[in-house]
Amino acid sequence: MFAAIFERHFFMDKLPISCFIIAKNEADRIARTIRSVRPWVDEVVVVDSESTDDTARVAAAEGCRVITQKWLGFGGQKRFAEEQCRNDWLLNLDADEVITPRLRREIMALFAHAPPSRVAYGMPLELVYPNTKRPRLWARDHWYVRLYDRRFVRFRNSKVHDTVVTDGHAVGILRAPAYHYSFRSFEDLKRKMGERMLLSARHANSSTAALAARIVLEFPVNFFKYYINRRHFMGGLNGLRYSWIQADYRLLKIFHMWRERTSRSSRSPEASDDMAVHEI
Structure with a gap:
């Protein structure tokens, strides 16, 4: 009171x-x-x-x-x-x-x-x-x-x-x-990451060669980014789990971008030229 x-x-x-x-x-x-x-x-x-x-x-x-x-x-x-x-x-x-x-x-x-x-x-x-x-x-x-x-x-x-x-x-x-308080649970984090990953993939435009390189590097680079650079190692098991999910879904985003790129190219070679590059 x-x-x-x-x-x-x-x-x-x-x-x-x-x-x-x-x-x-x-x-x-x-x-x-x-x-x-x-x-x-x-x-x-x-x-x-x-x-x-x-x-x-x-x-x-x-x-x-x-x-x-x-x-x-x-x-x-x-x-x-x-x-x-x-x-x-x-x-x-x-x-x-x-x-x-x-x-x-x-x-x-x-x-x-x-x-x-x-x-x-x-x-x-x-x-x-x-x-x-x-x-x-x-x-x-x-x-x-x-x-x-x-x-x-x-x-x-x-x-x-x-x-x-x-x-x-x-x-x-x-x-x-x-x-x-970004996510209510780790399952909620996966749901949110999945939605943003699909949206980002639909609005992305990267060359096939660039995507091939990113498939190799995306997971280790992002795991290092979150676990070490952003200091989630200080979060114990929560921090390890969070960093793994972030890296895993960013790798999954690259696969979806590859699929979008392949699908777009098969529909119209020029269609992808008007799309902007976006990342989550």
Whole structure:
């Protein structure tokens, strides 16, 4: 009770930021994401992609503005969400991400006395394994631009990727992390990887020779990338399993790209020339 009263008083002057979240079937975890930002940002906008669970109801109960929008692709959905916000400064979160108290304080400090000195800021996202509360020691996962002024930079309109295009603008660095509860279980991770792998393969264009080389190197290179370079060796058995799945599905993606390439070539030799190269 006391904590709730203190929080309402402490965050009385909210930051001129709109936080937007795109979501589908995230009723079991979106409230945690919303609660990490709702007390101190001006608004939270949830763009729901026709969920079949209670995502929209949960978000509305948490005080969000909820808009239903048929899926436009990763970049397209986020660009649509950008346009629904009433502030120019935007904070983007996925429904499985949480702003930590340290990151909240760092963002609040940016707006304490004047507008931020940069038009975009990147932040580290640290993965949290299923059934654990915190990232592994020395976590080094991803770094994304998620806080930005939409008058200068926007998300790329891509079906596969959701990346903020900074167009040469200097990007500020936020040191504190957001936590990424990316998958509910390792079976859920395999499902998500499978979906993204198929989508990426359909939108890819690589030469047969390049794919042949990648078939040989894809698994060992990616296992090293995740287990050693991103320090999942600090995650014990969870880290080993995670690294193996990441490498395994990236190898599987190459096989699907090969199949797509062969199928495309048999249909029309010119058809693949118009496709863009994408990777998950």
